[in-house]
Amino acid sequence: MKFRNQVEWALHCCSLMSSLPEGRYLSTRSLSEFHGVPKEYLGKALQGLSKAGLVLTTLGPSGGYRLAREVGQITFLDIVEAVEGRKSTFQCSEIRANNPCRPANACDDRPCAVARIMWRADEAWRRSLAEVTLADLQDMLAEDLAPDMLKRSFDWLLERAG
Amino acid sequence: MKFRNQVEWALHCCSLMSSLPEGRYLSTRSLSEFHGVPKEYLGKALQGLSKAGLVLTTLGPSGGYRLAREVGQITFLDIVEAVEGRKSTFQCSEIRANNPCRPANACDDRPCAVARIMWRADEAWRRSLAEVTLADLQDMLAEDLAPDMLKRSFDWLLERAG
DNA sequence: CAATCATGGACATTCCATATCCTAGATTGG
DNA sequence: CCAATCTAGGATATGGAATGTCCATGATTG
Numbered sequence: 001m002k003f004r005n006q007v008e009w010a011l012h013c014c015s016l017m018s019s020l021p022e023g024r025y026l027s028t029r030s031l032s033e034f035h036g037v038p039k040e041y042l043g044k045a046l047q048g049l050s051k052a053g054l055v056l057t058t059l060g061p062s063g064g065y066r067l068a069r070e071v072g073q074i075t076f077l078d079i080v081e082a083v084e085g086r087k088s089t090f091q092c093s094e095i096r097a098n099n100p101c102r103p104a105n106a107c108d109d110r111p112c113a114v115a116r117i118m119w120r121a122d123e124a125w126r127r128s129l130a131e132v133t134l135a136d137l138q139d140m141l142a143e144d145l146a147p148d149m150l151k152r153s154f155d156w157l158l159e160r161a162g
Numbered sequence: 163m164k165f166r167n168q169v170e171w172a173l174h175c176c177s178l179m180s181s182l183p184e185g186r187y188l189s190t191r192s193l194s195e196f197h198g199v200p201k202e203y204l205g206k207a208l209q210g211l212s213k214a215g216l217v218l219t220t221l222g223p224s225g226g227y228r229l230a231r232e233v234g235q236i237t238f239l240d241i242v243e244a245v246e247g248r249k250s251t252f253q254c255s256e257i258r259a260n261n262p263c264r265p266a267n268a269c270d271d272r273p274c275a276v277a278r279i280m281w282r283a284d285e286a287w288r289r290s291l292a293e294v295t296l297a298d299l300q301d302m303l304a305e306d307l308a309p310d311m312l313k314r315s316f317d318w319l320l321e322r323a324g
Numbered sequence: 325c326a327a328t329c330a331t332g333g334a335c336a337t338t339c340c341a342t343a344t345c346c347t348a349g350a351t352t353g354g
Numbered sequence: 355c356c357a358a359t360c361t362a363g364g365a366t367a368t369g370g371a372a373t374g375t376c377c378a379t380g381a382t383t384g
Contacts, residue, residue, distance in 0.1 A: 001163070001164070001165055001166075001246050001247075001249060001251060002163070002249060002251060002252075002253060003163050003251055003252055003253070004163075004341065004342085005255065005341080005342075006341090006342090007252070008252070008253075008254065008255060008257060008276065009257070011276045011280075012257050012258075012276060015276065025360095027359085027360065027361090028360085028361080029359095029360090033262070034260070034261065034262065035257050035260055035261075036257070036260030037257070037260075038342085038343065038344080040343075040344060040345075041342065041343050041344080043361075043362085043363095044342095044343095044363090046361090047361080047362065047363075050361085050362090057360090057361060057362090058350095058351075058352095058360080058361085059349085059350045059351045059352085059359085059360050059361055059362095060350065060351025060352040060353085060358085060359060060360050060361090061351075061352050061353065061358065061359045061360065062351090062352065062353085062359085062360085063350090063351070063352080063359075063360045063361070064360075064361085065361090076279055076280070076283075084163050085163075087163065087164060089163060089164060089165055089251075090164075090165055090169070090170070091164060091165070091170075092170065093167065093170060095170060095171070095174050095197050095198070095199070096174075098196075098197055098198030098199075099196060099197075099311075099315060100195070100196065100318065101311060101314040101315045101317075101318050102311060103311070106308075106311070108306075110306055113299055113302040113303050113306055114170065114173045114174060114177065114299065116302070117238055117291075117294050117298075117299065117302075118173075118238070118291075120290060121238075121287050121288075121290035121291045122287070123290075124286045124287055124289070124290040125283050125284070125286055125287035125290075126283075127286070128282060128283035128285075128286040128287075129279075129280075129283045132279050136279075137275055137276065137279065140275040140278070140279075141275050144270075144272055144275055146268075149261075149263060149264060149265070149268070152263035153261060153263045155263075156262065156263050162352095162360090166372065166373085167372085167373075168372090168373090187329095189328085189329065189330090190329080190330075191328090191329090200373085200374060200375080202374070202375060202376075203373065203374050203375080205330075205331085205332095206332090206373095206374095208330085209330080209331065209332080212330085212331090219329090219330060219331090220329080220330085220381095220382075220383095221328085221329050221330055221331095221380080221381045221382045221383085222327090222328060222329055222330090222381065222382025222383040222384090223327065223328045223329065223382075223383050223384065224328085224329085224382090224383070224384090225328075225329045225330070225381090225382070225383080226329075226330085227330090324328095324329090324383095325384100326383100326384095327382105327383085327384085328381100328382085328383080328384100329380100329381080329382075329383090330379105330380095330381085330382105331378105331379080331380090331381100332377105332378090332379090333376105333377090333378085333379105334375100334376085334377085334378105335374100335375080335376080335377100336373100336374085336375075336376100337372100337373080337374080337375095338371105338372080338373075338374095339370105339371085339372075339373090340369105340370090340371080340372090341368100341369090341370085341371090342367100342368080342369080342370100343366105343367085343368080343369100344365100344366080344367075344368100345364105345365085345366080345367100346363105346364085346365080346366100347362100347363090347364085347365100348361105348362085348363090348364100349360105349361090349362085350359100350360080350361080350362100351358105351359085351360075351361100352357105352358085352359080352360090353356100353357095353358085353359100354355105354356085354357090354358100
């Protein structure tokens with residue numbers, strides 16, 4: 001019951017790309033150096049973001065990734081699902097069908113009650129993540145971090161952005 | 163990002179034990195037969211419930227498990243956490259410390275903003291599961307299932323209960 | 325006293341997260 | 355045009371966790 005590391009990486013990469021000026025791109029190499037994570041493996045996560053349409057890419061030198069939408073239009077749920085998929089935390093294996101008292105021709109018009117309850121909790125979880133955008137994260141970071149550190153990070157980013 | 167099978171098994175076992183008359187017990191063997199799951203492995207999940215204080219046990223022939231509290235006093239969250247543990251879905255690896263622009267003496271007074279958002283979603287998930295008890299599940303099943311099947315399952319249970 | 329039970333440790337197996345490496349094709353800067 | 359750099363993505367290792375089996379122990383019951 002744990003997320004991939006890639007989810008954390010993808011979220012932090014999106015956070016960094018949130019400060020990227022219009023039309024510029026950040027390469028996998030730069031993103032991996034900034035966060036201290038393996039470049040090749042991070043690439044898989046970024047490809048997930050790309051396939052989900054959350055980021056745009058260009059090839060060649062000075063290529064890389066940038067956000068495909070405004071920071072206010074990308075939610076945490078978008079990013080998590082792009083990397084982790086849309087599977088529910090609870091997978092119903094239809095245990096109820098094994099009940100020895102169940103007639104062979106029994107048909108279930110509704111999903112198993114246990115699954116319904118677990119899936120409702122999943123929905124609450126998704127709703128919570130869908131309420132937070134990258135813009136909200138930017139606001140939180142502006143409160144958390146010292147202004148000069150934000151400035152230095154931004155300069156670092158400008159140096160690398162193609 | 164998926165639960166153990168044991169979580170599903172434990173929930174269904176608790177559901178069955180909800181109909182158990184006062185003072186009677188159900189063995190691992192019976193529970194595994196009813197649900198069609200491996201006895202030895204199911205035993206591990208039931209031991210989890212036992213260690214969490216959700217069920218009582220007795221040894222010897224006619225021994226087994228029964229709920230330790232009223233059905234209205236055992237929540238889905240209780241059961242899930244007894245089997246799965248209390249780990250969060252999101253594990254913060256403090257990626258922010260790898261930021262090359264970060265001064266060596268920097269200290270963080272708050273958890274990483276990304277983690278705070280993810281943990282808030284976990285809380286919403288837990289709250290949802292904490293709102294549902296085994297009594298609620300019984301009500302749902304009474305609506306879902308044909309009365310004669312509930313009756314047959316109950317008789318099956320009485321035959322096995324020690 | 326023999327059968328049955330929970331507990332728990334040891335062990336095998338299968339699957340997945342976590343990588344690493346390489347090739348192909350596209351693009352850019354010189 | 356050419357060399358360098360980029361993304362995309364396939365092939366392959368590896369470690370650890372999920373899944374499942376087996377057995378020993380001690381308690382309880384009939």
